[in-house]
Amino acid sequence: MKFSMRGGHFHATCTFFALASLLASGDDFTPQVDFCVAINNPNGNGAYFSNGELCKNAEAAKAEDFYFSGLDATRETDNRVGSTITLLSTNQIPGLDGLSLARTDYAPNGGLNPPHIHPHATEILTLLRGILHVGFITSSPENRLITKTLHPGDVFVFPIGLIHYQLNTANNSALAINSFSSKNPGVITIANAIFGSHPPHNREILAKAFQLNTDTINFLQQRFKGNQ
Structure with a gap:
């Protein structure tokens, strides 16, 4: 040529x-x-x-x-996954533009921010307390899992649009500050989106996709029904 x-x-x-x-x-x-x-x-x-x-x-x-007060207050983590996220966007700080911020509280011994994606933003996590096992999965066909154990003061980056998670492995509660490269990072929690959609996904499709029987799919849909 x-x-x-x-x-x-x-x-x-x-x-x-x-x-x-x-x-x-x-x-x-x-x-x-x-x-x-x-x-x-x-x-x-x-x-x-x-x-x-x-x-x-x-x-x-x-x-x-341009101001918000109260991010220092500990959040309740007594829920099914053991974590609570407090997001600061333009709804809380009207003058915030181009980025956003969150506080994530994790329960001791297994507090989890379950696998999810942010379709609009890269995330930078700064761990302030606890020990977090974190990871993200690269895109197909590699689907490579990249993981790290974080201690207070450590920083970790989750690239935009990739599935990622955090798990507190410490005996005490954990606390992280999450920064996002968009004022609207968006979030899609994988299990909630697949098994808790409205209206529900076709069971036969999910059964074939996950190689499960339809009874198991029905159980999971009932389990995640009403979750966002």
Whole structure:
């Protein structure tokens, strides 16, 4: 195969497409304003639209729009998986843009943030207390499991869109801070999505996909019914 472009034009074209690809790969658009304080309605006060949000007039912004208090409070983890996630997005901090934050509390000896994905964001986890066994699975056909044991002060990255989990293996409770590269990371918990969907998935499809009988699928659907 021969290229008709001359060297200079070819390299310029490659540079252009590389730059375009880099810009397109961002999780959220680069802001065109200093900040966006999200609001639900314009109220006729100079509101404008930016990066997927309706924003109030910047002159009306106040410190409370960029503030949240109470993330230090311990959350209850007495539930079926033994973990509770407190997400801070624009619903809690209207001035938050381009990223989001969460606190995750884990029960002792097995508190689990079950396998899930964030379709819109890479996650950075910082462990503050406890011992976490963490892992993520690469995409097909490799489906490689990458795992690590974390101790307080350790940081671990979960790439965007990949299935991942965290399990507390310590005798005491665990605490982590999770940072996301999008103001709307999204979350799909695998078991809930598959066995707790509304309306339910066809049992024969799931039985064949998981190589289980339909009675087992029925049990799992009843088990996860109502979970989000």
